Amino acid sequence: MTRLLGSGSLVVALGVAIYAALALLAGARRKRTDLLRSGELALYAVWGLVTTATLSMVYALVSHDFSVKYVAMVGSRATPLFYTVISLWGALEGSILFWIFVLTSLSALVTYQNRDRQGTLVPYAGGVLMMISIFFLIMLVGPANPFGLVSPTPADGPGPNPLLQNHILMGVHPPLLYLGYVGMSVPFAFGIGAVLSGEIENDGWIRLTRKWSLVAWMFLSAAIIAGMWWSYEVLGWGGYWAWDPVENASFIPWLTATAFLHSVMVQERRGLLKLWNLNLIVATFALTILGTFLTRSGVLSSVHAFSEGPIGRYFLGFITIVLISSFALVAGNSERLRPTGNLDAAVSRESVFLLNNLFLTAFTITVLVGTLFPLVAEAIRGVKVSVGEPFFNRMTLPICTALLFLMGVGPALPWRAASGDVVKRQLLPPTVVAVIALVVSLVIGVRSPYALAAFSFGAFALAANAREFIDGAAARRRAHGESPPVALARLVGGNRRRYGGYIAHLGVLTVTLGIGASSTFRAEREATLKKGETMAIGPFTVRLDDVYRRDEPQRMVLAAGVTILKGGREVGRMEPRMNFYPTQDQPVPTPSVRTRPAGDLYINLQAFAQDGSNATLRVIQEPLVPWIWAGGMIVVLGALVSLGAGLKERLPARAAVRAPAAPRPATAALEEAAR
């Protein structure tokens, strides 16, 4: 029976995980190989059991086994198969099951990959991962048990939340988010493991931690973009980011992780910022748990909030243990994390990275304080206040501008020291580009200071990062006579970490451009049209053809058939809809989006007449929005390129032939000479 298999696996997994944690931690502390070995096997066993439970749940969902509590909550015979499968993560209990599945999978992978590594770092890390798993397993066996019995067995269920059945991106965003979020547990475990094992004194552990941070960061970046895309396509207001508490919860750890990915380079090269970096790693993980707590405890109201219940108290206990034990452990060991190097000069890439960290952390503080402030205000003043989009936009845009500037300065300045001549020579071309961009923006009618700043600083950073590719490829062509594509490929291949980073920068700039343009040049019109009537927006004419009804198994759809004309010619048909679900008071609107590289045409059905004679449409022209999604993919590409460097390190046969993949201090001098 699915239910017994599922809940039984989880109970056993909890027991085995407790054993695994004890064996790994005790074995590492006492250097007992037998305990380490059995602990490792126990860890794999936990993964196997959790996978069994997860597959059981998927089976129960697909086979509509309504005797299982979770299936009775979110399942329905009318729901299409795809949405039935992804309802695994649609509600609280299922999402925690999915969490532990990802966590144990990553734990097993990390342990297996590093099974031959000397030292006690990996066992300690495994122990930490198991302790985290124990918490989630306790919840799954206790208050958040998805395998409870429902008796008598209902014939059918209500189906997932209608908002979660409207778009296929619902199958993309949560898995990416979990891989990113849960993925941050791994660098955390390595960090704690390094402290406990003593490896914190030398820097071998930082490479492993950095790679896993990059992997988790990559998924988290993709998840945030996918989440923006989902909310844009589904929620009907034509926006993609509202600074909702749960959006912020996914964004804040991303900020600290980004800071870490930069400052870790300073640690690798100069032996500085060790304590800071460890704190960043711990903070990133703590913020993911905080974010999960905020989402699932009902403490803050948000679009996303899952159901409330006793979960909140369990999470509070977990957060308390995580925060106090990890930060106290790091603070207590801070003397072992003294800097072992120095800076050559104040004006250098290292300093830019320090400023980068300063602003990214300021960004983090701004969003974190803003998100939690309603709670603080209520505690102190007893009054409920809101902290919403206008606040966050106003407070974060200056910081973003500063970061854009740094994104241009960083690649331009060399490591170690930059003379005044170098600074001027390097920064002059991007500055010229920035001024041109500013002039162009003013000419085409941009007046908002934020937009002007975004465009000109963005152009500055774009020029600085693009130059790296252009100059580098040109140098190769001069030296080896290669064609441009080959030169580019070999350039990137010769130093994947660095050029992967620049590609990621270009991705972020693409996203910035998309956001800047779609905010500044957005046009919106709302009108009630009778059949056959038209309205104009930009170069388009929108004509309402008919209003019709369609019955689907899980819902009733009311749609407006709309034709788009451009210059008198018909160029497309769109169908904004309202979906009526039996369980909902109000219908769920589904906007229709026509995507082209230059921008989207976005139509939402606001209201309609009962007799189908007219409909109220809200039409929005959103320039360059697809560039946001494309930018996200470029960021992921950059991360993959950068991770490719790590791959090479594991293949010693190739290492002798090519230049070292990871920049080392010795090669910094060579790079400097090349400038």
Added chain:
Amino acid sequence: MNWKRATITAGFLVPVIGLLAFGLTRDPKEIDSPLPGKPAPGFALPVFSPGEGKLALAVGDTVRLAEHKGGVVVLNFWASWCLQCRDEHVELSKTARAFYDRGVRFYGVLYNDQESYGLKWIEEMGGQAYPSLLDPRTRTAIDYGLYGVPETFLVTPDGRVAYKHIGPISERLLSQKLDSLLRAGTP
């Protein structure tokens, strides 16, 4: 392991935990209305459902809050699409009839709905004892700081909002409030 530093760090984190614990005791969806204690916003709304018996008014008549000085008024905002409004419907009518002779006037106000739907809903629900009013452009609802339906307001004889109830209200609670209002003039 430097225990002093560890303990100090732990100490700094305690307020954060405290804040989150406090958060668990609050419901972010419960927002206190600033209205109780303040003068009740005036309105002049037309009757679309007359009510029954001696409580009835003519359809099309205008009801003005100002004309009710000296008596208690119960204002209930509802809609035909509101599921929770069904829970309180019968009890509201019952209480309305019970308190009519003591000078309490009940009025329903239709919120974001069409007159025909409202009338149909009343018919389906077996009638409504007191008159219901139309609120064109939702001005009165916004004046009363409405978050949704159902919401019920109690207005004192001197024209102030004594109490705002969110969600379906029970006969017992309503009677209790009305009794104390009528006795003392303020709850």
Added chain:
Amino acid sequence: MRRQVLIVAAMFACVIAPVPATAQRDTGRVARRIETAADSVLEARTTALASELRCPVCQGNSIQDSPSELAQQMRDLIRDQLRAGRTPDEVRAYFVDKYGEWILLTPKATGFNLVVYLAPLAFILIGGAIVWRTVRRWTTAAPGSPADRTSSR
């Protein structure tokens, strides 16, 4: 070295300093053009004001963004009040009177609320000072020797 720092800092300051100053006039949201038949100036003012008020029936959306009926009615009300000559402050005060401070998407910058505005600024100033001090220390310390005891992170 000092000159290099000054050059870069001056370049940066020149371009970023005006941004916060001009930001005071901005409503915090780039105004969107809504093309309607009515007076476009009135529309712009309505949009700006509606973007600052929270929709009571949605989850965090502004009245401007929310597709709900109540939000549409509230936008109409704002438009009517502005047309009748009320100032944005008066319209805001009306809504706060009815719904409480909660309805403002940007907290009133008075009293305890100032914390949420000043915390980031304080962080940048203090953090900047720490960065400055740290860079000085790292550039004057002899290579290879452990730096001075630090209690900062």
